[in-house]
Amino acid sequence: VGAGPAGLVSALSLVKNGIQIRIVDKAEQYHVGSRGFGVQPRTFELFQTLGVLEDIQKYSTPIPTMRAYKLPGGTVPVKTWDLYEKGEVWPDRPFANGACLSQRDLEDVLRAHLAKYGVAVECGKGLVAVTQDVESVAATLATFKDGEPLDDTETVVARYLIGADGGRGASRKLLGLTFQGETRDADGMVWGDVEINGLMSDFWHIWGKPGHFTIMARPLSPSSNKFGLGITGQNFDPTDLADPVKVVEFFQRETGREDLQFGEFTWLSYFKPNMRMVNKFQQGRVFVVGDAAHVHSPTGGQGMNCSVQDASNLTWKLSLVLKNLAPASLLGTYNEERLPVITQMLHATSKLYTHAKKSGWFRWRNSALEMYGINYRYSDIVLDERSALSEDKEDMLAHAYAGYEGRGTLCAGDRAPEASGLVRGDGEETSLLRLFCPAMHTVVVFGDMGVVNGVSVKNLPGDCVQVYGIVKKGTGKDEGDVFVDRDGHAYGAYMVGEGDGIMVVVRPDGFIGAVVKDWEGVETYFGKIFGM
Secondary structure, three states: OOOOHHHHHHHHHHHHOOOOOOOEEOOOOOOOOOOOOEEOHHHHHHHHHHOOHHHHHOOOEEOOOEEEEOOOOOOOEEEEEOOEOOOOOEOOEOOOOOEEOOHHHHHHHHHHHHHOOOOOOEEOEEEEEEEEOOOOEEEEEEEEEOOEEEEEEEEEEEOOEEEOOOOOOHHHHHHOOOEEEEEOOOOEEEEEEEEEEOOOOOOEEEEEEOOOEEEEEEEOOOOOOEEEEEEEEOOOOOHHHOOHHHHHHHHHHHHOOOOOEEEEEEEEEEEOOEEEEEOOOEEOOEEEOHHHOEEOOOOOOOHHHHHHHHHHHHHHHHHHHHOOOOOHHHHHHHHHHHHHHHHHHHHHHHHHHHHHHHHOOOOEOOHHHHOOOOOOOOOOOOEEOOOOOOOOHHHHHHOOOOOOOOOOOOOOOOEOOOOOOEEEOOOOEEOHHHHOOOOOEEEEEEOOHHHHHOOOOOOOOOOOEEEEEEEOOOOOOOOOOEEEEOOOHHHHHOOOOOOOOEEEEEOOOOEEEEEEOOHHHHHHHHHHHHOO
């Protein structure tokens, strides 16, 4: 239920796993507007695994450098800076910086990929009631007209339901989940997309009065005159500015830029900053993902990105259960793994919002925003036979969001690093991210050819586990799914020492499920997953 990024990623992940689905949205038309703008580096990795990266990169653009101007006048620069601190590409991190991507374009790409599986969003249908028992969930869907339900309804019976219908959606309310947090009633925001003639598209332009309001104009493309316009209030609520005429009048009056010519708005919306989350992500056979489970201010650019991780965490588990390969108890780890991450993310982004409110400028300095540090070391379904972790579970929970940057460790539950320069015996070159799959666990066997050739998957379901060997030296012959680590990136990223034989199991969501010493350890890990 809900066809924003969380719902579409959930749907695409499920159909790639061979699961039959329906996806509905009460909106009668597809969403318009740039809305959430930022894609974090880790999300690009998940898009690559999902098979949509190439299409998404056609629409994504670098985050512009920000430039603030002196008032009155609005044309003399007084400050130039980057929203995020610039990063570098590394062999284990192929995406160094975030990028701008319109939510409309993202949804277009995801719908196009869904269409390849014969699935289309059913617009104008929304959830109005839900009941469930031990075997199924019954969802009552109504036809919606102008945002209101009509008497025309149908009841859909399914094994499970995913609520992805946003912060104002029905799923969370019908389940009776709490939505704890705060609304900044003294503040308000207006966001919209509009053509502005006379404004250069080489900067993200800022005008403001700290402690009162900030006006922003972000180019939606480096080569067009379309901008994402934002007015954020601090102890100032621009509730009457969700009107094209009034917002232009306010802009020109406060910035002094009466020379700029405005075209038509394609989208304009007002809202108050909310920082809230549910008390749990699952109620029986119904799950909530994305904004249906947590909402926050735009600071940090985490919203859509967290939605994608919610969806990728849940759907591989749900697929295994629906295929009768795993017990239903596996689904409880969705809440166990995601709740600490979202709790800490909300704390971090709320702190950034408070800082931006005081300074009047958006400048985000927190490496956790890249999302490379998110981990599930504390999860009951990960297994690590290599690392003697000194932290107890509470300590590990405290690092769920920020991770262990700079400590030089890699453990089960961490993000699976990228490694390029993997060469097959026939000369084919690839990388680990290209091998990972949203419908498969990937077992990566590090060692000599004797270790790699000794692997047998006969005790595991063949349609959801794939095995690759990575060796330092090849035989010069085509050894099937065995790759030579030509540049040493794989052995380096996974911290495999000389002569070590290590097996790493990477989950379908791109996190390490297990780091073990032999195949017996692999089977022990899958015992946690498949209930063997």
